[in-house]
Amino acid sequence: MERGxxxxxxxxxxxxxxxxxxxxxxxxKENPRGRYLKISEKTSATRSTIIVPVGGIVWFVDLFNYYVNTDECDAFSKELKLDTKVFYFDVGENRRGRFLKVSEASVSRNRSTIIVPAGSSGEEGWxxxxxxxxxxxEEASRLYIVSNQQHMEPSEHLPGLSDDVGAGFISGHTSQPVSGSDLNVDSLVELHPQDEIGSLRMSKVIRADQKRFFFDLGSNNRGHYLRISEVSGSDRSSIILPLSGLKHFHDTIGHFVEITKDRLGGIPAVNVRTLEPVQR
Incomplete structure (x- = not known):
């Protein structure tokens, strides 16, 4: 199939x-089911492709970081589960040098593998x-924020507004209760500030287990606000927090951090698993 x-x-x-x-x-790319990254490897004789859900790109970044920064003798094979897919990361070596084999396995398509050379003088390829x-x-995160902004600005009437969930809630496809595993915050990624609107404008995104949370500080003719968007697969929901309530919101989150901090340190990351060195 041709690109595009x-x-x-x-x-x-x-x-x-x-x-x-x-x-x-x-x-x-994007289709009615969501966004994804198609990575294709092409040589003079072969072409191979893996398909990564957009929410899994940041996990790929982390895993390549792991292999770049880990000594050869200490690098283990890894298994990454994303939605209905499983990706296997294995380091190997041949006459050309070291390489990282990334394989995708899923129920909807045959197993596919790409081979990424490490490079002759280190890990410059990785x-x-x-x-x-x-x-x-970063670009995928920015595109998400921009494409959803017009639908998520505070207005006189917010779509999906319900007395049951409180003012400012915009319903997504589903509303799942928060489980204990959602407390595992893996990393913080700062996005490039967007063009200023008024005196305040910036965005951040964090990920926790399979979910990503976007924090967008903005303003409109009613004043400044913080929009917090939760993304899990194709499900999205948001709350709009007026700036006047930001300190109280911060204090309340801090309260729950304090009473759960003895549990936070021991929660493992469930997405990535180190594999024993066996043949598959």
Missing amino acids: SGGNDVELLCKTLQFEHKLFYFDL TAFRNILHEIN
Whole structure:
């Protein structure tokens, strides 16, 4: 299949990486089921593709960071579960040098594998691959914020407003209760500030287990606000917090951090699992 084709799929961003004898294509796309990253490896004789859900790009960045920064003898195979897919990361070596084999397994398509060379003088191949993933992840986050902004600005009447959930709630596809595993906050990624509107404008995103939370500080003709958006798969919901309530919100979150802090340190990351060195 040619790049850019495929039914209702819309191409949002394209990048390429030429390294040694290989050419990698990175295509961020969108279809009615959501956004995804198609990574294709092309050599003179073969072409192979893996499909990564958009929420999994940041996990790929973390795993490539792990292999870039871990000594050869200490690097273990890893297994990453994303939605209905499982990705396997295995380090190998041949006459060309070290490489990272990334395999995708799912019920909907045959197993597919790409091979990323480490490089002859270190891990420059893995580093370049990771850097492109990082750029795409930041751009995907920015595109999400921009594309949803017009639907999520505070107004006189908020869609999905309900007395049961409180003012400012915009319903997504579902409203799931928060479980204990959601307390595992893995990392914080700061996005590039957008153009200023009024005197305040900035965005941040964090991820916790399978969910991502976007924090957008903005303003409109009614004043400043903080919009907090939860994204889990294709489900999205948001709350709009007036700036006047921000300190009380902060104090309340701090209260729950204090009473649960003895549990937070021991919660493992459930997405990534280290594998024993066996043949699959």
